[in-house]
Amino acid sequence: MPKFIKVSPDMTLEELKQIVGSQNIGAVLALNNLPYVANIGEKVFEQATASMIDHGKVSNQRKYTMLNGMTGDSDVFETAAMSDEAGWRQLNKNGNLPGYIKIPDTVTIADSVNVLGNGVSVPKTVYADTMKQIKETGTVSPDTFNYYSFIVNTGTTPYQSDLPWNDTKTINTKTFQNFKLPWGDVSLYSSLSDSKIDFPVYPETVSDKRKANYNTMPDLLYQYEPWQLYQSSGPRENTYTFKFHRDMWTGDHRDGKANELIRFCEANCYPNYDGSTVNTSTVTLLVKGRKLITGVVTDVSTDWEEPIGLDGWYLFCTLSITIVEVASEPLNYRKVKSLPLIG
């Protein structure tokens, strides 16, 4: 598979020679059908502009075929898949990625951020997803590849977007793709559905308390202090408050994921009626895979704040869940004394 190097519009022939070597410049220019001129960057972009004018829109089938030939290099595959219409036209005409020139296999250059051709095959899931989108819509969403890709389909070519055939939509980057969200660290398990759901955030704070209830012995006279009779312990009742944004899941707040979390929590306030049987849910709040509290949900409240999203609803939510502990095994002095940090 050939490698590609990025070319800026003001790149000179001397700069290109420094990258590929003076002895290889002839082969590089010949492969890309470029003349031996000083302002090589300008020529590359002139060629690209000409390819947009000469050729019509590239069909989805043609895109599919071209991508199939690039599966040997995942970075080339990704760059090509996320090209805009101008980029696809150039790819179709001379096989060059927009803003890049090909390097012959015989030329060895150092890998850098401006060099494509990593020799890593495209993962099967990414390939299948990409090809499906190409076939159906002709464009690929950036989150097909991974959340940490910095290649954004906001127009990989520097050409003017006022060209009549450039109908590329700008796909927004995910707002939270550069934030490390603790997915999988905090989750709520429900016994009624035997499923759990992940929170994108930790609770704001965790305040825990345990208590004991004593009665005083009545009608005793002349006691310096009342007699305390142990009644019971608990209940251990805690409220966990989570603050999150509806974009935290996929970057598109219309995905319904935040609502899924909220309704999962609220549903645990209601039982399942099965004929004459009434089944209630016991929930477990897990932190890093460890049980923090198991019990019943007695209160779920949501407070919404601005901004307003594209679907007309608020984006920022404060979700509070109150769980009253129902211990899975009898608690006594020795057991509580030996509990771990999370538990």
Added chain:
Amino acid sequence: MNLPMHDIIKIQYIRQGYLPDVPYHMVSDEEMFDAFLSYDSDTQTYSGYFVDMYPNKFKDADNQVRYNSLINYIYECIVAYFSELKVSIPDWVYSYMLGVPISDRSNLQDKHNFLVLLGMSNPYDIFDDNTANACYEVSTKYLKRTNDNRVPTIFGEPHVIKELRLTEVSV
């Protein structure tokens, strides 16, 4: 006449892409000067190495006029070289052909050092209208002193650097 200077210029232009990738001795002087500065009478514009290295990006009208004077003078020198008079090319024109005078397209370190010498150092080492004005003043002063009839320059030619250094030591 086969001047060593022409060979050096041809080698440089071939390396940089201003001339085709052929052995330098196969390049004629006409091609060499054409690559340096050529004039298109249809569009009335200049092109070539000089225009790339010393572009006319000045906003000041005076500097625009000075630039046009300089480029026209250089072109006349080239025309005169190929005329029956066979006037030799002045050394300072050869310096432009080699890219020696400092401009906005020069090497950053050279540009910075020149701007510091000129007393016009700025955070981004930009060669702008003020720099061009200062160069013109220094150049005019030097050429008047040496009774040279050529047009003054708005770039960092060697004589501008020389005059600044002489001023530094108060000569």
